[in-house]
Amino acid sequence: MATDPLFTVLKLAQDAEEQAALKLKAAQLECQRRQSQLQSLNSYRLDYMQQLSAQQGKQIRADYYQQFHRFIRQVDDAIRQQAAVVQDADKQRQYRQQYWMETQQKRKAVELLLEKKAAARAVKQAKQEQKMTDEFAAQQFYRQRLNSSS
Numbered sequence: 001m002a003t004d005p006l007f008t009v010l011k012l013a014q015d016a017e018e019q020a021a022l023k024l025k026a027a028q029l030e031c032q033r034r035q036s037q038l039q040s041l042n043s044y045r046l047d048y049m050q051q052l053s054a055q056q057g058k059q060i061r062a063d064y065y066q067q068f069h070r071f072i073r074q075v076d077d078a079i080r081q082q083a084a085v086v087q088d089a090d091k092q093r094q095y096r097q098q099y100w101m102e103t104q105q106k107r108k109a110v111e112l113l114l115e116k117k118a119a120a121r122a123v124k125q126a127k128q129e130q131k132m133t134d135e136f137a138a139q140q141f142y143r144q145r146l147n148s149s150s
Contacts, residue, residue, distance in 0.1 A: 006114050013107040020100040027096040031089040038082045045075045 052068060 004114070004117065006110060006117070010107065010110045010114060013103065013110050017100070017103040017107050020096070020103040024093070024096040024100045027089070027093040031086070031093045034082070034086045034089045038079065038086050041075065041079045041082055045072065045079065048072060048075070 048068070048071070
């Protein structure tokens with residue numbers, strides 16, 4: 001019996017699913033990396049704000065205070081930009097996850113088809129075996145009848 005072409009389709013579906021899983025993993029790692037960078041920026045900002053709080057009650061030069069606020073605005077801008085980068089990375093991760101789930105679903109559909117074909121073959125084979133058994137039993141019955149009537 002020739003190899004079922006569905007096995008080739010299954011192999012292709014498995015390869016596509018594997019590639020999709022690798023791309024999903026890369027997107028997850030990139031998303032985590034960018035999220036970590038955002039957390040670092042937020043932590044950096046918090047540290048500087050705590051330094052300013054520690055200066056309360058002490059005399060601070062006006063130019064130092066202005067410079068500090070200018071720096072905090074720059075950090076805030078960097079945080080907003082990084083938050084947008086994180087959002088883009090998360091969208092990419094979601095897209096990759098959806099694609100991986102679709103490839104997984106396709107693979108499972110091909111596997112189900114192969115299972116159904118195998119089950120149908122097993123039923124057909126069982127019927128053929130039963131038919132052969134019935135024919136053998138009938139032949140034996142007729143032989144015994146012929147032998148007993150002679």
